Amino acid sequence: MAYLTQPDYVKYVCSCGQLKPITHLYFCRHCLKIRCGFCICHEVDSHYCANCLENMPSSEARLKKNRCSSCFDCPSCFHTLSTRATLAQPRQPAQEGGGDAKVENKQPKKMYYLSCFNCRWTSRDVGIPDQPVASGGWPERTNPFATRINQLLDYYKAIAQQEKQEKLEKERKKFAIRGKYITLTDKTGLTGAMARNIAGLPSEGGSSSAIAGFVASQPSEEVEELPEDVYTKEINLKQITSMPQRLASPEWQPTSVSRLHPLAKLLSVKRSQRCRACDHNLTKPEFNPGSIKFKIELLAYYHVPEVKIISFETVKPGQTTALLLKLTNPTGHEMQLKLMQPEDLPPVESSEETTIDKSLEKSLNLEKDASYKSVSRAPALGASVRVRGAARALSLAQRDDAAEYDDDAAGGGDGFIIWRKSNKVAVRLEVETPPSAAPGTAARAALAVQHSYRNTVPAAQPPHDHTLHTVLLLDLGTVSG
Structure with missing residues (x-):
C-alpha cells in the first residue's frame, strides 16, 4: 500500500484540454468553467518595491525603467544592500599666517554607505563617496x-x-463598402492626426523626420590590437567579474571587480487575472503592497470538489486492486456528487467562436484585435486502467471550519463508503487492469465527477443550482510484473 498526499497525482482536465493539479486551476463563476493559466489573461495592477514597499504608478515606473531609486542589490552576490552609518570628523580649515588660531570643536557628522551582509561588499570598495542622507542621493552613472x-x-x-x-x-481599402463605416474615422470624420493626438502617438511628420534623419551605423576597419602580454599575463580570477555579474549591468558590463556598482532593485508587480471568454476577474489582489489578501480569489480549490488518493494496491496485469479516495466539499453549500466514467458524460454543445471586445472598448486603438478565439481540444488522458464501482451518488455537507477540530469520524454502512467526517468522505473503488498491460508502463485511470454547484452571481437574483462535470486523471504508479 502506498500513501500519497501530493496533488500532482490527481490532475484535472481544464476546459481547454490541459491536465493540471487543482492548485493550479481557476474557476469562473460566470462561465461555470475550469480555467488554467493558458485560459486567462494577465493585467498589471500596480508596481511596488519588494524591499521598501513603495507604490509607484505605471508612468513613473516606466520613467525609472522599472527600478527603485532608494533600494539597491549587491553587484557581487545580488543580495539586498543595507545602509550602514558611520561618523566622519569634519576637516579643520587651514589658518593663514603662523599665529595661533582658535580651533572650533565641531561635532562629527553622520555619513552613510551601502554594505552587503552576505559577501561583505561595500560601496567604499569601488570608491563611491559616503552620503549625508540614508535614502536617496546616491550618484548615478550615465x-x-x-x-x-x-x-x-x-x-x-x-x-x-x-x-x-x-x-x-x-484594410480600409480592402473592406470599403458604400454606406458602411468600417472604422471610427469613417463614421465621425475624425482625422488620422487627431486620432494619433488623442492616443498619445507621434504625428506622421515626426515619424517621417525620425526615419529620414536617422544615421546608420558604419563598420570600422580599424580594430584595436590586443596587448602583447594577453597570453602570458597571469590572471587573478578574484579580480575578474563573472558572466552573471556582467549581464546584471548590460549598459556597462564591467570586466573587473573594482568597477562594480550597486544595482537599483527591480520593481515587483501585483497582477489581476481575467477569464478570456467572458472578461471577468478571476483574481484581484489588494492595492496595499504589504497585504497578501485578495479582493477576488476564484480558485478551483474553493469551488470544485477535491479528490485525493489515500492509498492503492499494487497494480498487476489482469487483476483487480483496491483504491481509496477522499472527496472534499470546499463550498459553503451542500453538494450532490456522483462518480462516473468519462464516456458516460453528456456531450458538450459546441459553441461558436467568440472574441473578446470588452477590453477593446477601454482602449483608443481604432483597430479591433480578434486574435483570441475560444479553442478547445480533446484531452490526452492516456488511461491504461479502468475504475469500477464508480456509479454511486453521494451527498457532502457544507464546509465547517469548526468541524476540523472534531476527531470523530462516522464509519460507512457498506463497502463503498469507508468513513465520513463533516464535508469529507472516503470511498473504496476497484481498479481493473487489462491482461495486455505491459509491466513497467504507467498506470493511469480516468474518472469523471458530476457535482452540484450553487451559483450566487449575480447577487441581485436568487441563487441557482447547476450540475457541473469534471474529468480527473489518477496516477497509480506503474504496472507491476
Missing part, C-alpha cells in the same frame, strides 16, 4: 551611449508606427 540608444529607439518606434498605418490603410 551611459556614454545613451544618445545613440535613444536614436535607435525613436527610429524603430517610427518604423512600427509607419507599418501599422500602412496596414490600417490596406
Whole structure:
C-alpha cells in the first residue's frame, strides 16, 4: 500500500484540454468553467518595491525603467544592500599666517554607505563617496551611449508606427463598402492626426523626420590590437567579474571587480487575472503592497470538489486492486456528487467562436484585435486502467471550519463508503487492469465527477443550482510484473 498526499497525482482536465493539479486551476463563476493559466489573461495592477514597499504608478515606473531609486542589490552576490552609518570628523580649515588660531570643536557628522551582509561588499570598495542622507542621493552613472540608444529607439518606434498605418490603410481599402463605416474615422470624420493626438502617438511628420534623419551605423576597419602580454599575463580570477555579474549591468558590463556598482532593485508587480471568454476577474489582489489578501480569489480549490488518493494496491496485469479516495466539499453549500466514467458524460454543445471586445472598448486603438478565439481540444488522458464501482451518488455537507477540530469520524454502512467526517468522505473503488498491460508502463485511470454547484452571481437574483462535470486523471504508479 502506498500513501500519497501530493496533488500532482490527481490532475484535472481544464476546459481547454490541459491536465493540471487543482492548485493550479481557476474557476469562473460566470462561465461555470475550469480555467488554467493558458485560459486567462494577465493585467498589471500596480508596481511596488519588494524591499521598501513603495507604490509607484505605471508612468513613473516606466520613467525609472522599472527600478527603485532608494533600494539597491549587491553587484557581487545580488543580495539586498543595507545602509550602514558611520561618523566622519569634519576637516579643520587651514589658518593663514603662523599665529595661533582658535580651533572650533565641531561635532562629527553622520555619513552613510551601502554594505552587503552576505559577501561583505561595500560601496567604499569601488570608491563611491559616503552620503549625508540614508535614502536617496546616491550618484548615478550615465551611459556614454545613451544618445545613440535613444536614436535607435525613436527610429524603430517610427518604423512600427509607419507599418501599422500602412496596414490600417490596406484594410480600409480592402473592406470599403458604400454606406458602411468600417472604422471610427469613417463614421465621425475624425482625422488620422487627431486620432494619433488623442492616443498619445507621434504625428506622421515626426515619424517621417525620425526615419529620414536617422544615421546608420558604419563598420570600422580599424580594430584595436590586443596587448602583447594577453597570453602570458597571469590572471587573478578574484579580480575578474563573472558572466552573471556582467549581464546584471548590460549598459556597462564591467570586466573587473573594482568597477562594480550597486544595482537599483527591480520593481515587483501585483497582477489581476481575467477569464478570456467572458472578461471577468478571476483574481484581484489588494492595492496595499504589504497585504497578501485578495479582493477576488476564484480558485478551483474553493469551488470544485477535491479528490485525493489515500492509498492503492499494487497494480498487476489482469487483476483487480483496491483504491481509496477522499472527496472534499470546499463550498459553503451542500453538494450532490456522483462518480462516473468519462464516456458516460453528456456531450458538450459546441459553441461558436467568440472574441473578446470588452477590453477593446477601454482602449483608443481604432483597430479591433480578434486574435483570441475560444479553442478547445480533446484531452490526452492516456488511461491504461479502468475504475469500477464508480456509479454511486453521494451527498457532502457544507464546509465547517469548526468541524476540523472534531476527531470523530462516522464509519460507512457498506463497502463503498469507508468513513465520513463533516464535508469529507472516503470511498473504496476497484481498479481493473487489462491482461495486455505491459509491466513497467504507467498506470493511469480516468474518472469523471458530476457535482452540484450553487451559483450566487449575480447577487441581485436568487441563487441557482447547476450540475457541473469534471474529468480527473489518477496516477497509480506503474504496472507491476
